[in-house]
Amino acid sequence: MKNTLRQLFHSGKFVAGFVIFVAILLTVFIYPLVNPGDPLEMIGVGTFARPGTYVSLYDAVRTDTQTLRLSEADDNRIAKALSAEDRVAMVEWFTTMGIDVSDLDIDDTDALLDLWNANYDPSIKPQGMTMAKRNYYKRLNNSLQEIRAADEIILAEPDEESGALVKSDTISKTDYVNVSQVANVKNLPLGTDNFGRDVLKELVSAAGTSIVIGLIAGTVATLIGLSLGLLSGYLGGFADDFIMFVTNVFTVIPSFVLLILISYSIGQEQRGAAVVAVVIGLTSWTWTCRSVRSQVISLRNRDHVNLSKLSGHSMIRIVLTDILPYIASYVVMAFILQVSTGILSEAQLSLLGLGPKTTETATLGLMMNWAMLYSAHTNGSWWAYFPVILTITLISFSLNLMNTGMDQVFNPTLRD
């Protein structure tokens, strides 16, 4: 055993897979300690906040300021409000209005703005201009007015008695605050999802749930597959035929039909993550059963098994001591594959809306499902689905890498 383990940890593939898997596991355990709280709390109002650092504007206004005279500040402001395309669009407007723009310098912001203010009227509807374009000019006009706004923003508070606004403070263009001094700063490395949940926090929790789902599904599938495979292979005859028949029935009926029906019959309310995991296990044991059976068939006529039989050992004892140890490594590898299949199945089922019906726990599949329902993939909210795909892939990849490593250790003929 010790020797096997040492061998295993000499296999590069196994170690790589093991490291990735342990890293994911550690994250699942440690991250909630660093960032505690309910992973499903809807902190954002509205959908899909971009990844980044969010600074409370309310607190920032009340934080001590530092004056910084940055030469590029004004340029940055103008660039944000007025892009190169906007400038071209402004010239287009002038042309539509029949204004001579031959001596206008498109990069001269002041000249451009003067001409704009003199000639733009939101109520004009030029012939052939689309509604979308007219609306664009209206928005552009609004943002241009901000460039021309005064150098200071005035903060005012209502007077307690009269209710009139009294100026309390001003914010100038050169006022800066140090982010570390602002009372509330929230870092959302992966933004928020459609419900306004912190995606990173949810992802970590979901990875944990999905691993548990995988383990449950893998255990159920391996236990069923192993026991039926052992029975079928060892007993042969009618028992073999019958077990193979059951296995075939499970193979020929599409498993997702079984999954749906089982989950319907256990009732909607009970369709939690663990139940779905068991259901996945109940439908995915067939190939384990087949492979175990064929392994047992090749073992059952070996000399040591026959010797055991002659010695009058009970069937259970023969199976446990003379057959199981020989296929143990194989069963462990099959189990690992079943775990990764279980994780994938949950994700796939949830994506089709047939996964766990739970709102108390996050699973990778449910995250993917909600992201797709809210068209995250087509509206550019990559943070809502890509990390999920990557996490599933990494978990499954690490398990398979370990499996390949083990394969090479246990099957000397496979060694490079």
Next chain:
Amino acid sequence: MKGYRKYFGKKIIWFLITFVIAVILNFFLPRLMPADPVAAITGKMASGMTDASAVQEIYKRYEEEFGTNKPMWQQFLLFCKNAIRGDFGTSFSQYPRKVSDIIGSAIGWTIALQLPAIIVGWLLGNILGALAAYLRKGWDKVLMPVSLFMSNVPAFGMAVILLVVFGVNLKWFPIAGGYNFDMIPNLSWNFIKSVISHYQLPFWSIVLVSIGGQAVGMRSMSIYELNADYVKYARFLGIKDSKIVGYVFRNAMLPQITGLALSIGTMIGGALVAEIIFSYPGLGSTMYSAVTAADYPLISATTLIITVMVLLVTFLLDIVYGFIDPRVKAAQFD
């Protein structure tokens, strides 16, 4: 020969039993769902009606028409009788279309998408796997982990990524439908071009995932065979390397062919994700919408097709292996 006859006879009997049980399950399982598709049809047409008794009258009429007011076993006998003639009844969700009609229009797309994708993925994967096993060293060091990684990207993940990168961002290929939105099916070069370009993303999303798995499998089978005693013996005898390699890969292919046959057998279920994400017409999406709409006749018919295909493939494999693989033969006869 007598052994063979007994072996096949037994096989056939078990397959027949499996088939019968599967047909029964395919019929009854969907009907156990606590849903009432007749109510759905009624609802579709009754929205906005103020007169509640009129709605009930409609309900009764459809219950009568679909025979859902008859006992289950009568419905089953009727189903079997009609199914033999290729009539699977009328769809609930796409009423009044015939189930056979819906399947007829969808199955072509699924086969056209899946069959080439499975074969191409299989061929490319096996070539890469064999190369990896044969060349080893650097090639293998890169290819093996990459293949393994690719094979672990979930099918829907690959589909979504392809859709976002090549469809939404690069706009190289259309992302939905079977042919261009401004066309009507016809036999023109433009139309064929449009079908082909719509074909790309769903096709590659299937191929890319399966290449990895096939390559990993082929690689280990090949290494296994390359290290086998007969290869060492052949080398010892001085047989030409190219000849040995030929034997090795032929032997390594055997389990791979089983895999190919099985994935062809299960291809309808396999098309589900690609078809749904790319809104590609086909049986996968038909089956999915049938399930969500509790459309029993359509569910039973699609699952029956899957059942028959898988059964046929496993049966053929069993027969073929019974003939060609001495190991199976020995195992069966002792």
Next chain:
Amino acid sequence: MKKILALLLAAMMVVGIFAGCSGSDKPAETKAAAAPAETEAPAVTEAPAAPAESGAVELPRNETLYFAGQQWGTVNSWSPIGTNQNNSMAIAGNSGGYRTLMFETLYMYNFMDGSLVPLLADGDYAWSDDMTQLTLTIKDAAKWSDGTPVTAADVVRTFDIGVQVGNNTGTGFGAYISSIEADGQKVTINAALNDEGAPVNPLKVLDFLTGTPIAQAAWIDTVVDRCGGDTVAILNDAGDDVVWSGPYTKYYSDDQKVVLIRDDNYWGQDASMWGSLPVPKYIAHTIYADNAAGETALKAGEVDVCQQFIGNIQNLWEKDGLPISTYYEEAPYGVCLTMPTAWYNMNIPVLAENPALRKAIAMAVDYDSIIANAMTNQSPSFSDVPRSLMNPTDGEQALYDHAAVADLQWAGNDIEGAKAMLDAAGIVDSDGDGWRDWNGEKISLNAVCPNGWSDWQAAMEIVAAAGEKIGVEITTLYPEWSIYQTVFTSPSQTEYAIFMWSPDAASPSNPWQRVNQMMGKVYVGAENNWSGNWGQYVNDEADALINQIPLTTDSAELKDLYTKLTEIYLTEVPSFSLMYRPSLFHAVNESVWTNFPSGDDGRNIPPADCTDGYGIAALYELELVG
């Protein structure tokens, strides 16, 4: 790489031929249809209306108006007198008015001002003094596609066959119209009378004018003959030979799209109607698998008019810079006509016996979050438009006395108020487990809507969160649609405690119809109830008021009735609305077409996707870009 591609192509061709062969096992008539395009058999065997030999096989982009969000499956029928049609482009009644592309109604409804614009009818209708008879005349110019004039007899036959076979027209209006008489071009509609000799409901008679497509009497006779008078056969007739009166007709249909083509002989180009033909030659609708696919196509410019909810729609123009716009350029972007509502199930004793509990939950819900999340702010908030029985249009808002019910309205997220209300009602946590109890048992409710209806699911999550804050356990439950619709339409169900459904949006009979759905006794106990009052709420006082409305014409009296009903509704809280919502979404992409209706253009064309009710007027004013 080239080799692989070649291989792939070859494989495709082989498969194509294989599919072609399998297709030809079918009966002769489908084979004939498949003949012109053998390799594409799977698609073409489906075509009930293959384009004529001379017809275009590629629809010229600048002659075609593309839609999304209406047609979700292969078209199954072209008969306007059948039932179960899924033919959304040609045969579809919506609360925004009937879709008059192929079949026409007598009047077109305009939900912007509630007006009825004559279509087949000539000028205004007239009521008799006691509202028992409504008369109108048919336009002389109105013609069927076969050239024969549309007559009053066609209206009569359309109604009669409806009553005879029980199609939507018959079941929808049979109880309100006793008969229709024809005299040349003059139509007389006799309202059904109640025991006192008063009309049952004149409002529903008006719904008939805008909601019933008129079919040709001669064609109806053909169908009846062909079906040998069998009711089910008539209802299921595919109507391939149908005669129409509208500006478009079927051109092509398969499981991926449906295309209508303009009828250049359309009678409406007569000066007495539109004076011209609608601009687009083709109306096409690709059948998308889901909302995401339709949305992507809209962004790509493959769709001109999109009837789909698109979250954060402003991003399409603000961030992506696409030429897409909505009816209004600012939130809520469209015209909200209905309010998706959470219904309390009165079969559950704790809900039925505790109005305080019903109101407390409703008060605690954070509607601003629902509107921000589920509707991405495409709905006015409940502080902008305080809750009542009315939709947010000015016309309906003017129907009740806002000041009289102001104390009863709530804008939501009032946790303390809700807690106080529960405490006062004696619904407290008596065993210290953190959850409130009633009759010694923990209150445990579920909040239910169909799986995959993402905006509603988001709303139910927020309702459940509100329950937690006030100590009432609410769990969410999302059954599949097929199950949901079986349960919530059953009058005796106790499985769903709080569940969602939308009441009616807009039609001549609204808001009466909606109020009736909220509290009307007529629906209580009805099996397969798709019509209203899904929570089985009974209030005799409210019911009496509801029954008075259809016969009330005095506007002050009407306002008084509606105000009283609103008072009862807000006190009793048999249900609570979660958001306002358009009945039709209307987003347009101006890559090809422009001059779509908008809120500020003064044309008074409703945002009804250029097809429904008076919304079809937009088709006559479209222009090509550039």
